[in-house]
Amino acid sequence: xxxxxxxxxxxxxxxxxxxxxxxxxxxxxxxxxxxxxxxxxxxxxxxxxxxxxxxxxxxxxxxxxxxxxxxxxxxxxxxxxxxxxxxxxxxxxxxxxxxxxxxxxxxxxxxxxxxxxxxxxxxxxxxxxxxxxxxxxxxxxxxxxxxxxxxxxxxxxxxxxxxxxxxxxxxxxxxxxxxxxxxxxxxxxxxxxxxxxxxxxxxxxxxxxxxxxxxxxxxxxxxx
Amino acid sequence: xxxxxxxxxxxxxxxxxxxxxxxxxxxxxxxxxxxxxxxxxxxxxxxxxxxxxxxxxxxxxxxxxxxxxxxxxxxxxxxxxxxxxxxxxxxxxxxxxxxxxxxxxxxxx
Numbered sequence: 354x355x356x357x358x359x360x361x362x363x364x365x366x367x368x369x370x371x372x373x374x375x376x377x378x379x380x381x382x383x384x385x386x387x388x389x390x391x392x393x394x395x396x397x398x399x400x401x402x403x404x405x406x407x408x409x410x411x412x413x414x415x416x417x418x419x420x421x422x423x424x425x426x427x428x429x430x431x432x433x434x435x436x437x438x439x440x441x442x443x444x445x446x447x448x449x450x451x452x453x454x455x456x457x458x459x460x461x462x463x464x465x466x467x468x469x470x471x472x473x474x475x476x477x478x479x480x481x482x483x484x485x486x487x488x489x490x491x492x493x494x495x496x497x498x499x500x501x502x503x504x505x506x507x508x509x510x511x512x513x514x515x516x517x518x519x520x521x522x523x524x525x526x527x528x529x530x531x532x533x534x535x536x537x538x539x540x541x542x543x544x545x546x547x548x549x550x551x552x553x554x555x556x557x558x559x560x561x562x563x564x565x566x567x568x569x570x571x572x573x574x575x576x577x
Numbered sequence: 578x579x580x581x582x583x584x585x586x587x588x589x590x591x592x593x594x595x596x597x598x599x600x601x602x603x604x605x606x607x608x609x610x611x612x613x614x615x616x617x618x619x620x621x622x623x624x625x626x627x628x629x630x631x632x633x634x635x636x637x638x639x640x641x642x643x644x645x646x647x648x649x650x651x652x653x654x655x656x657x658x659x660x661x662x663x664x665x666x667x668x669x670x671x672x673x674x675x676x677x678x679x680x681x682x683x684x685x686x
Contacts, residue, residue, distance in 0.1 A: 395628070395631075398638065399627075399628060402624065403621075410605075420619070420620040421619075422619060428621055431625045432625050432628065434625070437631075
């Protein structure tokens with residue numbers, strides 16, 4: 354079975370867990386899956402074994418806590434510690450896929466916003482100025498920032514998995530971080546001087562480029 | 578404590594290899610078998626060990642349909658695993674008798 358099949362098997366079988374076992378198991382599932390530098394095939398295989406184990410034990414009246422102990426985080430860390438690392442080639446493929454999705458979102462959204470602004474609010478122009486060197490510089494700064502933001506978010510979710518955290522406080526915190534990172538992107542874009550030759554691209558072309566980049570990312574994801 | 582748990586881990590690894598040698602098993606089956614021998618380890622502790630044994634290439638997992646339906650990951654002993662189990666048997670023989678004697682003498686003193 355490949356990784357995708359294992360994941361859908363897991364989704365299907367998880368529904369048979371009791372409420373208590375489901376909560377316990379899913380916390381561990383999220384936490385183990387977020388160790389993103391581990392082989393995803395091996396990760397899903399062991400998650401599947403653990404789920405089967407709970408399902409069988411559940412019929413005999415034992416709980417997930419009886420099996421994995423009262424400190425799920427410690428147990429999950431032990432499992433993660435023994436999982437083999439993801440091979441570099443796969444890591445690279447995921448990275449390139451991430452770049453494609455990021456570019457797709459960026460170019461596509463910019464096209465959609467320009468079109469929307471022009472037709473709905475009569476603001477701006479359909480043919481916008483794009484200074485080649487400026488655009489490349491923006492990308493070179495934004496991509497590492499976006500990855501940093503992604504990693505920080507993942508780390509935060511990992512850290513918060515087994516804790517009961519005030520949901521309102523969590524929402525406010527994530528909202529604040531989201532706004533801050535959006536602000537940083539905006540500042541970079543706003544203060545970037547116009548350098549290099551000017552490419553005038555119509556907004557609909559940007560939407561098309563966005564869709565093409567998205568399809569490339571999707572194909573790459575299917576092939577990983 | 579650290580030394581003690583290392584020792585137990587090593588013994589548990591040897592026992593798991595021995596169970597798998599007799600017959601390929603999947604995770605749950607393995608834990609049931611260990612319990613049948615009154616080896617009272619927590620059930621979950623086998624998964625980190627199975628992962629480590631796979632990394633060390635002593636065992637090999639394979640997804641197969643089990644007799645009663647669902648896909649299960651069955652573990653087989655590799656050639657390296659057989660060698661390692663043989664080594665464990667020798668070491669165990671070497672240490673078992675003297676330790677038993679020391680413990681018995683200790684009690685009678």
